Amino acid sequence: xxxxxxxxxxxxxxxxxxxxxxxxxxxxxxxxxxxxxxxxxxxxxxxxxxxxxxxxxxxxxxxxxxxxxxxxxxxxxxxxxxxxxxxxxx
Amino acid sequence: xxxxxxxxxxxxxxxxxxxxxxxxxxxxxxxxxxxxxxxxxxxxxxxxxxxxxxxxxxxxxxxxxxxxxxxxxxxxxxxxxxxxxxxxxxxxxxxxxxxxxxxxxxxxxxxxxxxxxxxxxxxxxxxxxxxxxxxxxxxxxxxxxxxxxxxxxxxxxxxxxxxxxxxxxxxxxxxxxxxxxxxxxxxxxxxxxxxxxxxxxxxxxxxxxxxxxxxxxxxxxxxxxxxxxxxxxxxxxxxxxxxxxxxxxxxxxxxxxxxxxxxxxxxxxxxxxxxxxxxxxxxxxxxxxxxxxxxxxxxxxxxxxxxxxxxxxxxxxxxxxxxxxxxxxxxxxxxxxxxxxxxxxxxxxxxxxxxxxxxxxxxxxxxxxxxxxxxxxxxxxxxxxxxxxxxxxxxxxxxxxxxxxxxxxxxxxxxxxxxxxxxxxxxxxxxxxxxxxxxxxxxxxx
Numbered sequence: 410x411x412x413x414x415x416x417x418x419x420x421x422x423x424x425x426x427x428x429x430x431x432x433x434x435x436x437x438x439x440x441x442x443x444x445x446x447x448x449x450x451x452x453x454x455x456x457x458x459x460x461x462x463x464x465x466x467x468x469x470x471x472x473x474x475x476x477x478x479x480x481x482x483x484x485x486x487x488x489x490x491x492x493x494x495x496x497x498x499x
Numbered sequence: 500x501x502x503x504x505x506x507x508x509x510x511x512x513x514x515x516x517x518x519x520x521x522x523x524x525x526x527x528x529x530x531x532x533x534x535x536x537x538x539x540x541x542x543x544x545x546x547x548x549x550x551x552x553x554x555x556x557x558x559x560x561x562x563x564x565x566x567x568x569x570x571x572x573x574x575x576x577x578x579x580x581x582x583x584x585x586x587x588x589x590x591x592x593x594x595x596x597x598x599x600x601x602x603x604x605x606x607x608x609x610x611x612x613x614x615x616x617x618x619x620x621x622x623x624x625x626x627x628x629x630x631x632x633x634x635x636x637x638x639x640x641x642x643x644x645x646x647x648x649x650x651x652x653x654x655x656x657x658x659x660x661x662x663x664x665x666x667x668x669x670x671x672x673x674x675x676x677x678x679x680x681x682x683x684x685x686x687x688x689x690x691x692x693x694x695x696x697x698x699x700x701x702x703x704x705x706x707x708x709x710x711x712x713x714x715x716x717x718x719x720x721x722x723x724x725x726x727x728x729x730x731x732x733x734x735x736x737x738x739x740x741x742x743x744x745x746x747x748x749x750x751x752x753x754x755x756x757x758x759x760x761x762x763x764x765x766x767x768x769x770x771x772x773x774x775x776x777x778x779x780x781x782x783x784x785x786x787x788x789x790x791x792x793x794x795x796x797x798x799x800x801x802x803x804x805x806x807x808x809x810x811x812x813x814x815x816x817x818x819x820x821x822x823x824x825x826x827x828x829x830x831x832x833x834x835x836x837x838x839x840x841x842x843x844x845x846x847x848x849x850x851x852x853x854x855x856x857x858x859x860x861x862x863x864x865x866x867x868x869x870x871x872x873x874x875x876x877x878x879x880x881x882x883x884x885x886x887x888x889x890x891x892x893x894x895x896x897x898x899x900x901x902x903x904x905x906x907x908x909x910x911x912x913x914x915x916x917x918x919x920x921x922x923x924x925x926x927x928x929x930x931x932x933x934x935x936x937x938x939x940x941x942x943x944x945x
Contacts, residue, residue: 419832420828420829421832421849424849430848430849430855431850431852431856432851432853432854432856433855433856434852434856435825435852435856435859435860436860439860440863457838458834458838459834459837459838460827460828460834461827461828461831462827462828462831463828463831
């Protein structure tokens with residue numbers, strides 16, 4: 410989800426990369442969107458051979474929250490795995 | 500679909516029963532259903548035969564006959580061995596009526612005999628119980644003139660409706676429609692509605708047997724003699740690659756008597772009809788595909804091709820109208836950049852998640868509603884007190900009524916604990932929901 414604006418994320422791709430089922434990803438996306446952390450928009454211009462994709466991206470608040478969450482997770486990991494070099498930055 | 504616009508003139512010239520079928524449509528996998536409201540007019544109006552299968556419907560016939568549109572070629576009443584004066588009533592109402600006796604039993608056989616006797620260009624099948632309105636026939640004819648081969652009435656499209664259908668029947672109808680679209684490949688909104696109008700030249704495609712005699716009293720019915728005839732005709736028309744269109748229609752309550760239809764047993768008959776047509780009579784489909792130079796796909800292949808589409812549709816329905824826009828997103832998830840479908844296993848795996856996703860959406864919606872209700876209580880000091888007071892008051896009252904004041908004193912510690920728990924949970928809920936009652940002035944303001 411932390412992807413830049415040039416490479417777009419849509420439902421199926423997110424499922425693949427996060428290794429989660431669509432049944433988990435889509436409701437989460439909607440919840441995040443409602444919370445203002447994620448923004449979604451249609452593919453522009455509409456492609457010819459298939460229906461439009463729905464792209465998702467983090468909003469600026471979302472990006473901050475994500476960074477904070479990752480930092481918190483890494484901190485927690487470091488506490489439990491004290492001697493590894495870098496935690497598990499992703 | 501364009502093919503059929505040009506077939507209009509051909510249909511006009513086509514008075515003889517020799518079949519000239521249009522198989523072009525079947526190549527699209529049979530997705531030939533289209534709601535058609537084309538208002539094409541033609542110089543010489545086609546002759547319309549109305550076929551009315553009737554079994555002991557003497558009391559309903561006057562209503563049906565009164566609604567018949569003018570200018571009909573003929574009216575045929577098929578008498579299903581009625582024991583009331585159905586035949587006499589029909590003759591009295593309309594001296595030019597043609598009476599046909601069916602040779603076996605059941606609605607399907609009545610339909611078959613009536614169709615075999617009809618001589619018009621267009622045949623309209625009308626139930627005799629007054630539930631379908633013959634005055635709608637011109638609408639169907641218009642659809643046929645607009646290029647359709649077969650017009651099927653639907654109660655569940657815009658402009659249609661019913662005052663007679665129960666929830667159970669609506670649900671059953673929907674399930675059967677889904678089954679039908681998975682197995683046969685065409686989308687119907689209403690499968691089990693006995694109002695169809697079609698060109699007589701397609702009769703051979705329907706393969707209804709009006710000739711085989713069964714000894715009377717034997718009680719034997721042939722396949723297609725029962726209520727399944729409506730769905731059989733639709734299946735055979737669709738699978739022969741005919742252009743089938745749905746026409747909105749309004750179903751009235753039947754006027755006299757009770758329906759001869761049973762939701763469960765006839766539902767199963769229809770289901771059986773769908774399965775049987777697919778498994779045991781594949782030839783029509785085979786012909787249609789051979790005409791297109793393609794091999795007939797196996798049952799497994801057709802189902803697995805259609806399944807993702809069906810599941811997506813069901814999930815979208817479950818997810819509610821406010822998420823209908825997801826259809827594009829979900830459909831495009833199954834395709835790569837160039838519109839080529841992903842591998843079947845990928846698709847099925849992904850599509851399988853749409854249903855739980857829809858359920859979770861609904862749970863979220865419900866939680867949002869409950870959350871709003873909870874907020875509405877928490878934000879007002881008075882409402883909170885009322886509810887918390889009730890939660891506290893009920894045990895107090897119970898103890899008091901059972902053991903009197905003494906009981907309250909002995910249970911004071913648990914009551915105090917309950918009170919504390921209530922206070923704590925209110926403040927915890929307020930913190931969790933981020934709701935604060937307005938300071939100072941307790942209520943009034945909302």
